[in-house]
Amino acid sequence: xxxxAITIKDIALALGLSTxxxxxxxxxxxxxxxxTKEKVLSYAKENNYKPNPIALSLKEKRSSSIGVLVSEIAxxxxxxxxxxxxxxxxxxxxxxxxxxxxxxxxxxxxSMQFLASRSVDGILFSVSAExxxxxxxxxxxNRGMHMVSFDRTVSFGDIHKVSVDNFKAAYEATTLxxxxxxxxxxxxxxxxxxxxxxxxxxxxxAALKDHSIPIIEENIGFCSHGGLIYEEVEEILNKKMLGxxxxxxxxxxxxxxxxxxxxxxxxxxxxxxQEVGLLGFxxxxxxxxxxxxxxxxxxxxxxxGRIAAELLINQIASKRPVTQFxxxxxxxxxxxxxxxxxx
Amino acid sequence: xxxxAITIKDIALALGLSTxxxxxxxxxxxxxxxxTKEKVLSYAKENNYKPNPIALSLKEKRSSSIGVLVSEIAxxxxxxxxxxxxxxxxxxxxxxxxxxxxxxxxxxxxSMQFLASRSVDGILFSVSAExxxxxxxxxxxNRGMHMVSFDRTVSFGDIHKVSVDNFKAAYEATTLxxxxxxxxxxxxxxxxxxxxxxxxxxxxxAALKDHSIPIIEENIGFCSHGGLIYEEVEEILNKKMLGxxxxxxxxxxxxxxxxxxxxxxxxxxxxxxQEVGLLGFxxxxxxxxxxxxxxxxxxxxxxxGRIAAELLINQIASKRPVTQFxxxxxxxxxxxxxxxxxx
DNA sequence: CTAATTTACGCAAACGATACCGGTTCATTT
DNA sequence: AAATGAACCGGTATCGTTTGCGTAAATTAG
Numbered sequence: 001x002x003x004x005a006i007t008i009k010d011i012a013l014a015l016g017l018s019t020x021x022x023x024x025x026x027x028x029x030x031x032x033x034x035x036t037k038e039k040v041l042s043y044a045k046e047n048n049y050k051p052n053p054i055a056l057s058l059k060e061k062r063s064s065s066i067g068v069l070v071s072e073i074a075x076x077x078x079x080x081x082x083x084x085x086x087x088x089x090x091x092x093x094x095x096x097x098x099x100x101x102x103x104x105x106x107x108x109x110x111s112m113q114f115l116a117s118r119s120v121d122g123i124l125f126s127v128s129a130e131x132x133x134x135x136x137x138x139x140x141x142n143r144g145m146h147m148v149s150f151d152r153t154v155s156f157g158d159i160h161k162v163s164v165d166n167f168k169a170a171y172e173a174t175t176l177x178x179x180x181x182x183x184x185x186x187x188x189x190x191x192x193x194x195x196x197x198x199x200x201x202x203x204x205x206a207a208l209k210d211h212s213i214p215i216i217e218e219n220i221g222f223c224s225h226g227g228l229i230y231e232e233v234e235e236i237l238n239k240k241m242l243g244x245x246x247x248x249x250x251x252x253x254x255x256x257x258x259x260x261x262x263x264x265x266x267x268x269x270x271x272x273x274q275e276v277g278l279l280g281f282x283x284x285x286x287x288x289x290x291x292x293x294x295x296x297x298x299x300x301x302x303x304x305g306r307i308a309a310e311l312l313i314n315q316i317a318s319k320r321p322v323t324q325f326x327x328x329x330x331x332x333x334x335x336x337x338x339x340x341x342x343x
Numbered sequence: 344x345x346x347x348a349i350t351i352k353d354i355a356l357a358l359g360l361s362t363x364x365x366x367x368x369x370x371x372x373x374x375x376x377x378x379t380k381e382k383v384l385s386y387a388k389e390n391n392y393k394p395n396p397i398a399l400s401l402k403e404k405r406s407s408s409i410g411v412l413v414s415e416i417a418x419x420x421x422x423x424x425x426x427x428x429x430x431x432x433x434x435x436x437x438x439x440x441x442x443x444x445x446x447x448x449x450x451x452x453x454s455m456q457f458l459a460s461r462s463v464d465g466i467l468f469s470v471s472a473e474x475x476x477x478x479x480x481x482x483x484x485n486r487g488m489h490m491v492s493f494d495r496t497v498s499f500g501d502i503h504k505v506s507v508d509n510f511k512a513a514y515e516a517t518t519l520x521x522x523x524x525x526x527x528x529x530x531x532x533x534x535x536x537x538x539x540x541x542x543x544x545x546x547x548x549a550a551l552k553d554h555s556i557p558i559i560e561e562n563i564g565f566c567s568h569g570g571l572i573y574e575e576v577e578e579i580l581n582k583k584m585l586g587x588x589x590x591x592x593x594x595x596x597x598x599x600x601x602x603x604x605x606x607x608x609x610x611x612x613x614x615x616x617q618e619v620g621l622l623g624f625x626x627x628x629x630x631x632x633x634x635x636x637x638x639x640x641x642x643x644x645x646x647x648g649r650i651a652a653e654l655l656i657n658q659i660a661s662k663r664p665v666t667q668f669x670x671x672x673x674x675x676x677x678x679x680x681x682x683x684x685x686x
Numbered sequence: 687c688t689a690a691t692t693t694a695c696g697c698a699a700a701c702g703a704t705a706c707c708g709g710t711t712c713a714t715t716t
Numbered sequence: 717a718a719a720t721g722a723a724c725c726g727g728t729a730t731c732g733t734t735t736g737c738g739t740a741a742a743t744t745a746g
Contacts (some may be wrong), residue, residue, distance in 0.1 A: 006459075007732055009733095018695070051732085053460065054731090055731070056734085057438065058702065058733080059700075063397060073429065074422040079422045083443070086442070119397050192381050215676050231637070237462075259632070284629075286608075289602070293634070360725080362702085373723090374724055376725090388691075398702030401733095505700085
């Protein structure tokens with residue numbers, strides 16, 4: 001037994017009408033008599049008629065679904081962002097179809113193609129750690145796909161973007177470390193070409209400069225695969241912690257890097273904040289329960305998801321082609337806790 | 344400019360063939376000459392032809408998409424499970440459409456209706472904390488919707504189920520607490536009628552019984568809204584911790600309850616494990632970095648998602664109606680850490 | 687009372703792809 | 717030489733819905 005719903009044809013047959021009359025009655029057309037309307041409407045209600053969205057999609061050339069492409073779902077920042085996206089989509093009657101790149105460029109390309117081929121009306125995306133080339137995105141975009149870039153945004157111009165003020169967040173985080181007495185601060189960031197990486201590293205550098213602290217390039221590390229696996233972060237931290245300029249504090253520039261750095265310190269018995277201070281970007285909601293409690297930059301992930309989804313759906317629903325592109329920049333929150341408080 | 348893809352009709356027109364010939368050529372039918380096939384195939388490749396999945400869905404009466412209904416995406420267990428589901432779906436060419444109940448019965452019903460009305464081919468679900476009545480699920484199921492129940496399973500019979508051995512997990516967790524010298528153990532669980540709650544509480548009780556420890560009903564608390572918000576857990580813990588039988592250990596029976604219990608102890612300055620031991624179900628991957636490091640029951644969430652998705656997709660693809668229903672029960676992992684080690 | 691207009695509905699095409707039912711060539715068999 | 721049968725391809729209905737157009741009956745205007 002297959003799952004089958006009642007169709008307009010069934011209603012027409014049952015009531016001795018044509019499908020077009022039924023269709024118009026359901027859409028409350030003026031050229032259907034009140035009595036017929038009433039008959040159709042009540043019959044439809046009784047039999048729980050729901051228009052077939054697939055037939056509608058074929059006809060209207062739109063699917064009422066949006067795709068979301070992120071590097072990893074099981075990541076507090078992205079799952080919160082998806083949460084926001086889903087809430088807006090639900091309100092506006094859209095499906096959310098999710099796909100993951102797992103930080104691989106190839107998987108990003110194929111996932112995006114997958115979404116496009118599944119006729120989503122638009123795509124919300126945050127690029128993978130391996131993505132420095134945006135042609136696959138731009139091609140899709142130029143062919144008319146509605147797209148909104150969030151978090152790790154793209155460099156080309158005419159597209160809505162939603163992110164936090166990464167420069168300011170990193171600047172203030174670094175300043176906090178400096179004000180707490182740390183002066184040899186390492187910065188472990190994501191892949192070097194990502195927007196968030198460049199902005200955060202710039203904020204880090206600017207804070208050092210404004211406090212007359214020399215910028216040491218060896219103090220900056222990049223995780224070319226997003227710090228997704230522990231070993232990647234370990235390798236980079238080994239270079240810093242066993243190097244000549246052993247830092248007295250670390251600024252960890254993403255969720256995964258932060259937790260993996262914490263793990264590194266535990267594994268290698270490096271005490272925080274005595275031996276090294278730690279401040280990380282993180283959206284976990286129990287960073288205050290960690291040992292030590294962790295100073296963090298928290299991004300408004302849920303809000304970012306909501307805004308990005310609203311921009312996308314508005315763009316999809318807009319009659320005229322959109323020419324005004326927003327670059328929404330939200331403030332991040334800085335929470336000071338024990339991991340940056342020298343005894 | 345709208346996003347438009349090339350269709351079979353375009354190919355037919357360009358090559359001076361009929362749509363049916365093109366269709367057959369693309370599907371490698373034997374009744375198309377090799378030359379024609381070659382022409383069609385190369386033209387299709389050149390112009391990046393992708394069959395329109397919506398048209399296919401309408402014709403074949405299947406959408407190649409599955410729905411996932413969970414209480415909350417931003418929850419480590421569910422995001423990992425969705426991760427597993429998505430990986431299988433990707434392999435088999437299915438979309439994953441997600442919906443959240445937020446632990447509300449009403450939202451579960453409407454979300455499930457939403458998924459059904461969007462013509463998903465099947466639904467993977469874990470019921471909300473408020474769901475004691477399964478008629479909305481059973482109705483959909485009886486109308487022929489393919490469904491697989493995971494984690495918080497349903498009570499009716501003929502349906503695939505995937506879960507962990509909750510009884511055993513709770514039994515062993517409780518036994519660990521007992522063996523570590525705790526003997527007045529509170530159990531804070533999810534809503535009382537959920538499968539996972541009943542099984543875990545039974546496991547807890549059985550362990551007490553087997554160790555000749557009396558079962559005190561006041562030591563058992565239920566979070567009727569899943570412990571999603573802190574205040575709910577706080578209220579229940581207040582009753583236990585300020586009551587007559589103040590427990591010396593707590594078994595927290597879900598992700599959210601575990602972290603909120605930990606938060607409670609911090610807020611109320613209750614030292615773990617000195618004043619109270621804590622062992623919780625949790626799928627966070629930094630419970631070892633908490634203060635103190637947390638003893639946990641960890642569920643194979645990714646694996647559960649994979650298995651559930653495979654069962655569902657196999658059922659969808661099956662020609663004959665499925666009569667054999669699996670009840671997959673996986674083992675959970677018990678990790679002993681400091682939160683259960685009395686000094 | 688005729689002519690014009692309105693009302694209320696049906697017919698059929700369209701969206702993209704598939705599949706059944708034919709039909710037209712040739713080559714092979716009796 | 718006629719019949720059979722592959723081989724190859726086109727026409728068309730179909731999925732469920734919307735919509736432009738056509739048209740009969742009913743109403744109104746002149």
